[in-house]
Amino acid sequence: MQIREATAEDWPRIWPFWHRIVAAAETYAWDPDTSEEDARVLWMNPAKRVYVVEDETGAVVASAYVTPNYGGPAAHVANAGFMVDPDHAGRGHGRALAEHILAAARSDGYDAMVFNAVVETNPAVQLWLSLGFTILGTVPEAFEHPRHGRVGLHVMYRAL
Numbered sequence: 484m485q486i487r488e489a490t491a492e493d494w495p496r497i498w499p500f501w502h503r504i505v506a507a508a509e510t511y512a513w514d515p516d517t518s519e520e521d522a523r524v525l526w527m528n529p530a531k532r533v534y535v536v537e538d539e540t541g542a543v544v545a546s547a548y549v550t551p552n553y554g555g556p557a558a559h560v561a562n563a564g565f566m567v568d569p570d571h572a573g574r575g576h577g578r579a580l581a582e583h584i585l586a587a588a589r590s591d592g593y594d595a596m597v598f599n600a601v602v603e604t605n606p607a608v609q610l611w612l613s614l615g616f617t618i619l620g621t622v623p624e625a626f627e628h629p630r631h632g633r634v635g636l637h638v639m640y641r642a643l
Contacts (some may be wrong), residue, residue: 484579489572513525577610614641
């Protein structure tokens with residue numbers, strides 16, 4: 484697998500799984516009806532450093548971004564978003580991308596990373612915990628999950 488910075492030409496390869504994941508409304512607190520253009524602006528925003536994972540065939544199978552979570556005097560804290568194509572889950576792409584993003588954020592001068600709204604039923608919670616994140620708190624019943632009903636949203640943190 485290869486992890487590299489994304490280019491504008493990658494968006495058509497990210498959009499199918501981005502749309503599938505957000506439309507499922509199980510792991511992201513984004514509108515499931517987000518249009519492709521709005522999604523592109525949200526994910527490929529110039530304020531973000533966006534990365535993709537290509538598998539051995541050259542297919543884009545995952546993407547992530549890193550961006551400041553706050554501005555001004557708190558701009559040293561990063562935020563990130565991650566998506567792995569569900570058809571390629573369980574093959575180590577997510578962990579490899581997460582490790583890459585943590586290293587990139589550290590080399591970009593961030594001192595910490597925070598996730599503001601991790602759905603507590605998201606299987607990625609275990610990945611984040613295994614990579615040294617802690618759950619600072621949980622907003623109870625903040626997310627309307629299509630199968631589990633209302634579940635909490637974790638705020639997760641890790642020093643870099």
